[in-house]
Amino acid sequence: MAYRINDDECIACGACQPVCPVECISEKEDGKRLIDEDKCISCGACAGVCPVSCISEV
Template structure:
C-alpha cells in the first residue's frame, strides 16, 4: 500500500516530508508535496503529521 496527497488541499507546509523515513515525499515547483508511491513504506507518519488531513491511503 501507499499514500497519496490531495494536491488541491495541500498547503505546502512540508510537515509530511519532514517525518517520512523512506524519503518518498518530494516537493513540486509550487511547493506542494507528492508521494513516490513505489517507495512508500506505508508507515502513516505523513498522515499523522499533515495539519490539513489531505493524505489518503491508496
C-alpha cells in the same frame, strides 16, 4: 498500499516531508509535496502530521 497527497487540499506546509522514514516525499515546483508511491512503505507518519488531513491511503 501507499499514501497519496490530495493536491487540491495541500497547503504546501512541508510538515510531511521530514517525518518520512524512506524519504519518498518530494517538493514540487509549486511548493506542494508528492509521494513516490513505489517507495512508500505505508507507515502513515506523513498522514499523522498533516495539519489539513490531505494525505490518505491509496
